[in-house]
Amino acid sequence: MSRRTTEPTSPCPCGLPATYAQCCGRLHSGQAAAATPEGLMRSRYAAFAVEDEAYLLRTWHPRTRPPGIGFDGGMRWTGLEILGTGEGSAFHRTGTVTFRARYTEGGRPGSLHEHSRFERVDGAWVYVDGDIGE
Template identity: 50%
Template sequence: MASKTKLCPCGRGLPYAECCEPAHLGNPPATAEALMRSRYSAFALDDDSYVLKSWHPKTRPARIEPDSRLRWTGLEILESTGGGLFDTEGVVEFRAHYKDHGKAGDMVERSRFVRSDGKWVYWGPILADGSLSNI
């Protein structure tokens, strides 16, 4: 199916070509939530390069190791604060659904996003106690 008609994995209900594909092709998302959605789509589409590129250089791992038996199956945005056009930071809480070796599961994360060189980037998860992880 062509990307013009294929629905985007991020769950907004838009075609991939109109949703997260522009970010994956180099057009920076305008909000922290849009970046979160594009990162989820990149995970779902095995676009490790985009995942790393959209991570802040101070917290980015050298590489990520995808698991071929893990499939991302859905995304829910639970809360989004800040992260708008005029903000410098934002927090997005989400639930990502997956199948791991055929078994369904989900993960919930509160993620911090910051602007770096004028673009939104993923900083890292906010831990249960409110502190930032030392990725």
Template identity: 55%
Template sequence: MRSRFSAFALDNSDYVLRTWHPETRPGSVEPDPALRWTRLEVLEHSGGGVFDAEGTVEFRAHFTDGGRPGVMAEKSRFVRHDGRWVYWGPL
């Protein structure tokens, strides 16, 4: 979760797409030059351990858009795919 937030903050769309499950991944992720991701709060998580096949993370991602502050909140599902954790989508 934190690495994906960092990738969004750094406009690293290759990493964002690589860590997205192929069944739910969009064709592309276009950076928005007016949007700046500033802080991540992980509120709760479950699963995601060594022997788990999936997990969830509830978070708040803070940003500024054209200088105006905002918050995106989501509870996300992550699953193992080809031996690594990938983002499936929101719950």
């Protein structure tokens, strides 16, 4: 398991105005759980940024979970923009998040646009799958 060093006092990679320890770090360590699909999406983005494979696998739906995460050592995640959400309240069993994630790879900028689906499993939000867009 490879992991990038992230200081607890560093800004959280998810883009919210909090430190990593106050924000997604609490979810990654298991001290808290995401209350909404957007919260889970943000924490999963941050987990990709810090290369936390255990968290990503733990928050992936069992029926779609891959055996492992293949992190690209030359890729750096540089920003997350939430474009929209659907359902995902305390009264829903499913939810969606549309986002754009920015990265650099080999010094060249790029972005990933995805419409992601989430479900509750044993009361916890998990990532199911997503449609990659332009």
